[in-house]
Amino acid sequence: MRYRFRCEYLGSAFYGWQEQNEAGKRKFVTVQSTLEDALSIALRAPVRVTGSGRTDTGVHARGQCVHFDYDGELDPVKTVRSVNGLTKRLIRIRDLQRCADDFNARYDATLRYYQYTIYTRPVALMREFGWECGSLHLDLDAMEREAKRFLGEHDFIDFCIPRNDGKSTLCTLYEFRLQRINEWTCMFHIKGNRFLHRQVRAMVGTLFDVGRGRYPEGTVDTIFAKKFKGERTWAPPQGLVLQNVEYKDY
Missing domain, CATH: 3.30.70.580 (Pseudouridine synthase I, catalytic domain, N-terminal subdomain)
Incomplete structure (x- = not known):
C-alpha cells in the first residue's frame, strides 16, 4: 500500500x-x-x-x-x-x-511554490534563513520589474546547472512576486509547474545583479535570447524554502 x-x-x-x-x-x-x-x-x-x-x-x-x-x-x-x-x-x-497506489509525489505535482528571502542590512539571528547582503543598496523596484520577465513558459536551460540528458528544460512560471516585509527584508514568492536544478537560485542571482546595478533591466530577456556575456551571481541556498507543493487531491 x-x-x-x-x-x-x-x-x-x-x-x-x-x-x-x-x-x-x-x-x-x-x-x-x-x-x-x-x-x-x-x-x-x-x-x-x-x-x-x-x-x-x-x-x-x-x-x-x-x-x-x-x-x-x-x-x-x-x-x-x-x-x-x-x-x-x-x-x-x-x-x-x-x-492511491499510483500516486507519485514527484510526477503528480501540479504546482511548486518557493520563497526566497533577502536581508538588506547586516543580521545575525536570521542569517541561516536568508541572503544577508549587508549594507549593499538594492533597487527593489528594478528587481520587481525584472522578475516579471520570467513569467510564462520559457526554456530555462541558461538558468540551471548545465544538463545534456535530453530532458525538457521548458518550465512555466505563474508567479514571481516581490514582497517588502519591512525596511530591510524582502521575500520573493515564486510559483511554477516545475523547476530545474538550482533554477530559483540562478533567477534570484540575476535579479540581484540587476538590483545592485551590475547589469541593466532587460538582462533576463538577453539571457533567454542567448545574447548575454559576462559573469553571473548564484544566490546562496539558505534563503530558499520549498514552501508548498500542490496536487489535485492533496
Whole structure:
C-alpha cells in the first residue's frame, strides 16, 4: 500500500535531499536517507521514499511532499510521532495518510511554490534563513520589474546547472512576486509547474545583479535570447524554502 505525507526540514543540517551512495556505502547524511532510516525503524521494515523534488544542500522546506510503499496497515499518529522523535528536530513530518497506489509525489505535482528571502542590512539571528547582503543598496523596484520577465513558459536551460540528458528544460512560471516585509527584508514568492536544478537560485542571482546595478533591466530577456556575456551571481541556498507543493487531491 502507498502512503504520503508532508515534511519540513532544516536544509543546513543535510547534504541535500537525495541519498548519495559510493561503492555501496552511504556517503553523506541527506534528508531522504534520514527519513528512510526513521521510517524503517518505526515500521520495522525497509522503506524507500520519493519526494516531490530534490532540494540542494542548505535549502529548507516547509511543504515537501513524500510518498512510500509499506506492506500493511499503519497507525498514522503513532508513525508520525515515532519518525519525528527519531529525526532530532531537524525534520518534522505531518498529514500522513493512505493514498492511491499510483500516486507519485514527484510526477503528480501540479504546482511548486518557493520563497526566497533577502536581508538588506547586516543580521545575525536570521542569517541561516536568508541572503544577508549587508549594507549593499538594492533597487527593489528594478528587481520587481525584472522578475516579471520570467513569467510564462520559457526554456530555462541558461538558468540551471548545465544538463545534456535530453530532458525538457521548458518550465512555466505563474508567479514571481516581490514582497517588502519591512525596511530591510524582502521575500520573493515564486510559483511554477516545475523547476530545474538550482533554477530559483540562478533567477534570484540575476535579479540581484540587476538590483545592485551590475547589469541593466532587460538582462533576463538577453539571457533567454542567448545574447548575454559576462559573469553571473548564484544566490546562496539558505534563503530558499520549498514552501508548498500542490496536487489535485492533496
